[in-house]
Amino acid sequence: MLLTRFVLNAVFLATSPAQAGCDAQVAAVAGLAADAVAPAYQALIRCDPKIAESSFLNFLQKAGDTDAVTALVGVAIDSKLWAPAWSSLSKIPDYDARDAVATNIGGTCAEHPLTVTFLQGAYALRDIEFKQWSSAYQACDDEKLWAWVETKVKAPPAKAFDEKYMGLANIYARKRAVDALPALSEAAIAAAGNGGPFNPLLEAMTNAMAPGLGQDMSPESHKALEDVLVAIAQKTGPEQARGVATQLANSGAEQAAASLLPVLYPDRVQEGGKFLYGVASIEAGTCGGKKTAVVHYTTVTEGGTHWSIIADIEAPLRAAKAKLKGCTTEGDWPVIHTEEPEKSTAESATWADARAKEWGEKGYDVKVQKEKEFAI
Numbered sequence: 001m002l003l004t005r006f007v008l009n010a011v012f013l014a015t016s017p018a019q020a021g022c023d024a025q026v027a028a029v030a031g032l033a034a035d036a037v038a039p040a041y042q043a044l045i046r047c048d049p050k051i052a053e054s055s056f057l058n059f060l061q062k063a064g065d066t067d068a069v070t071a072l073v074g075v076a077i078d079s080k081l082w083a084p085a086w087s088s089l090s091k092i093p094d095y096d097a098r099d100a101v102a103t104n105i106g107g108t109c110a111e112h113p114l115t116v117t118f119l120q121g122a123y124a125l126r127d128i129e130f131k132q133w134s135s136a137y138q139a140c141d142d143e144k145l146w147a148w149v150e151t152k153v154k155a156p157p158a159k160a161f162d163e164k165y166m167g168l169a170n171i172y173a174r175k176r177a178v179d180a181l182p183a184l185s186e187a188a189i190a191a192a193g194n195g196g197p198f199n200p201l202l203e204a205m206t207n208a209m210a211p212g213l214g215q216d217m218s219p220e221s222h223k224a225l226e227d228v229l230v231a232i233a234q235k236t237g238p239e240q241a242r243g244v245a246t247q248l249a250n251s252g253a254e255q256a257a258a259s260l261l262p263v264l265y266p267d268r269v270q271e272g273g274k275f276l277y278g279v280a281s282i283e284a285g286t287c288g289g290k291k292t293a294v295v296h297y298t299t300v301t302e303g304g305t306h307w308s309i310i311a312d313i314e315a316p317l318r319a320a321k322a323k324l325k326g327c328t329t330e331g332d333w334p335v336i337h338t339e340e341p342e343k344s345t346a347e348s349a350t351w352a353d354a355r356a357k358e359w360g361e362k363g364y365d366v367k368v369q370k371e372k373e374f375a376i
Contacts, residue, residue, distance in 0.1 A: 022047040026055045034064040038071035045079045056084035057091060066097055070104040077105070077118045085118060086125055089132040099135050106139030116145045123152065127164045137171045146175065156187045156196035166200050173208035178221065180208040181228045192236040199243050202229065206251070226256040233260050249307045257307040261341065268341040275302045275341040277309060278348030280355055281317035282336070284364065285329035292327065293364040296320040297352035299345045300337075301375040309337060312376040320371050345373075 025044045032040055041059045045052040056076065063069045069092065076085040089098045109115035119140065122133045137145070149172050157165050169187065173180045188201040205228065209221045217225075229248055233241035241263045248257035262269050270276055280297035296317060302309055314335045322329075338351055349370075356366045 022051045026051065026058060029055075029058050029062050032062055034062070034068040035071075037063045037068055038075050041072055042075045042079070045075070045081070049079065049081065052079075053081050053084055056081070056088075060084075060088060060091055066100045066104070069097070069101050073101065073105055074108060074112065074115075077114055078112055080114065082118060082121055086122055086129065086133075090129060098132060102133050102135040103139045105133075106136030109140040109142045109145065113142075115140065116142050116148075119145060120148055123164070123168065127167070130164050131167055134167060134171050138175060146172075150183050153183050154186050154190070156191040156194070156201065158194040158196055160195065161197050161200055166197055166204065169201060169204045170207055173204045174210075177208055178224055181205060181224065184208065185228050185232055188232050189235050192232075192240045198236075198240055202232075202244065202247050205229065206247070222251075222253070225251075226253045230256055230259060233263055238264050245307065254307040255305055258305050261304055261307075265341050268343050269304075270301070273304050275304055276300070276343075276345065276348075277302060278338040278342055278351040279309075279313050279317060280336050280352055281320060281333040282355075282359065283320075283322060283324055283329070283333050284359070285324045285327040287324055287327035291362075291364045292324060293356075293359045293366045294323045295352055295356045295359070295366060295368045296323075296333075296371050297348060297355070297368065298371040299342070299348045299373050301373070302341075303375075306376065309376060310335065313337060316374055317371075320369075323367070323369060 022044060025040065025047060029037065029040060037059050041052065041056075044055065044059075059072055060069065063072045069088070073085050073088050076082075076088070089102060092098045092101065105115060106119070109119070115136075119133060119136055122130050122136075137149070149168060152165075153169050153172050156162075156169075169184065173184060176183075184201055184205050187196075188198055188205075190196065191198040191201055205225060209217055209225045211217050211221070226248060229244050233244035236244075241260050245257040245260045245264065248254075248260075261275060262273070265275070268275060277300050278297065279300050280295050282293055282295055284291070284293040286292070298317075300309065300313055302312075306312065317335050318333050336355065338348070342348060342351075352368055352370075356368050359366045
């Protein structure tokens with residue numbers, strides 16, 4: 001009998017009237033309309049924050065529409081119930097609804113200062129959870145947040161790719177546009193030195209300058225991007241400079257890419273800042289039943305303004321005097337050139353001999369013909 005009374009007293013003490021009242025608020029959520037969920041959750045927080053935190057999912061499931069969910073998550077943020085607020089988007093099945101809630105939350109950061117703290121904390125979440133809040137960042141115009149983001153962007157991790165860091169860098173790039181270039185440039189130079197995400201940061205710079213849907217990048221934006229990429233290449237090593245030059249060339253900025261040739265090949269700059277390439281055209285055909293080829297080779301001098309020389313050498317090389325007489329030829333002569341500038345004209349002869357050997361291995365009887373040098 002005494003034991004029974006002790007147990008009943010323990011249960012009574014463990015379940016105080018106050019707690020019972022809070023539990024009743026949780027139970028009452030089932031009968032709430034969507035627009036009443038957030039106010040009810042706020043009342044529960046006042047009653048018992050711990051019960052409110054553990055019961056968040058009950059309220060979220062009842063909230064239903066985007067506005068109601070936004071209001072509920074906003075109440076959690078304003079009450080510093082970070083964990084349930086951070087995980088809220090992953091509990092919403094509809095991806096469009098997730099994005100809408102995130103955008104709405106970001107849009108409240110001016111009126112709700114704790115939203116900035118909440119978004120900063122989201123960067124510590126797992127990659128996939130952080131990514132869900134990217135729209136919230138975009139919708140927030142609070143300079144405190146963007147100053148913090150800039151600090152993070154300027155300190156890239158020491159690994160070639162980091163999904164969460166690059167997610168933040170691309171958020172920053174899209175938000176700041178051309179104004180993002182200085183911080184992204186600083187980050188790229190740092191990444192070149194610590195083995196960080198150098199090439200992804202170059203892509204982020206391009207993203208920063210991306211025009212609106214259906215629009216073209218303005219000449220001013222093109223020039224700003226070219227200038228910052230060239231400056232980065234000049235402050236990093238040849239490997240990074242090659243990546244920059246390739247990106248510039250692929251975007252159509254061939255002259256800007258060519259301006260980096262002295263950085264890439266400092267030991268191959270000729271007199272007057274020019275560059276030397278080995279070039280050749282291959283005359284091939286069948287002569288008296290025998291496969292025959294002539295490697296017409298020479299050197300070409302280029303003034304340091306062409307990233308690709310192929311378009312300028314095709315016509316002169318194919319204009320060389322044919323050597324195969326009375327033969328069935330194989331159409332237009334293939335035109336090739338050294339992948340990189342050469343140090344001297346002697347290297348082009350060695351390169352031509354190597355090309356002749358390749359054709360010989362294909363079953364051709366090969367001759368090498370030196371042609372007159374020219375410039376482009």
